[in-house]
Amino acid sequence: MSEVDVKRRVVVAMSGGVDSSVTAALLKEQGHEVVGMTMQIWDYSQYTDKHGETFGSCCSLDDVYDARRVAEQLDIPFYVINFERQFKQQVIDRFCDDYLTGLTPNPCVLCNQVLKFELLMRKARELEAEFLATGHYARILPTEDGGYALHKGIDGDKDQSYFLFTLTKEQMALVRFPLGGMTKEEVRGHAARFHLRVAEKAESQDICFVPDGDYVRFLEEERQLDDCAGPIIHVAGQVLGQHQGYYRYTVGQRKGLGIGWSEPLYVVRIDAANKTVIVGEKQHLLCREMIVGSCRWSMEPPQRPFATNCRIRYRQHEQPAQVVPLTDGRVKVTFAIPQSGVTPGQAAVFYQGDRVLGGGWIQ
Incomplete structure (x- = not known):
């Protein structure tokens, strides 16, 4: 299922990066009627990094602009779909809620599940597209019973199947991953062959709405967090110190605990209900x-x-x-x-x- 073997109308989810741009170019080269579609999900102009500078990232307005330019270069129709409200409700709010209940969230899975393969898929069907294609490094292969199954991409370093486990059988029948059988080097080669404007564009490695990696700052800007201080307690029950907010810690964290001990200590558990951070030696992890x-x-x-x-x-x-x-x-x-x-x-x-x-x- 890495290629569409019949000429059809295909919507490509274009993020403004190399992978989705190559996806659109390859499908058009194969003769399909390609429509580019980009999700506008977050207004970065209202946020600044720790230096006071506004930032952009994956799915930023700059990426929307890059996607539009690639669509123009490929001479394909292009639409921008505003999903800011849905992204806020389904991804941002869940991200904050999880941290404040002692969990460590994974927003990329939710974004794929809700935004891309539910909402964007619905928009693609409204345009009478037969498939939604993305630049993910994963494969959808037929099963013996006539259905479909998700498989890893062949590039082990880029495989993204972990983020796509929520795909249903019905969705897999309507999704294409043209890059799943390629390595990143091969994809870059195609980008150069097509002379894409984004051929040398760097990849985004961080959570799109926390591109500087400072999720604590983001939480504190999103929520009023005035009463989250509490004790740091060893697994044996000894109080070792105080923290200024349990949401500042994640399981496995070693640095920044601010306490002394005969051996290195790690965060073992977050007890949000009691605003307590439990720590222990490595074996307790x-x-x-x-x-x-x-x-x-x-x-x-x-x-x-x-x-x-x-x-x-x-x-x-x-x-x-x-x-x-x-x-x-x-x-x-x-x-x-x-x-x-x-x-x-x-x-x-x-x-x-x-x-x-x-x-x-x-x-």
């Missing part, structure tokens, strides 16, 4: 079992235990695990080897080889 909820499956929802490989962070290699379905739709995951830094709020994605079986949110 190890976890053999976790509960995963709000699961999505590309197969039939499991009714019995099964063996799989599980990834709990984007850049982590999958780890062997046993998944046991629970009565409420959640699953219990038991790792063959205890894992460090299992973080509530992050995604857990289950693989069988290169195929994504499903995933959910670590509770």
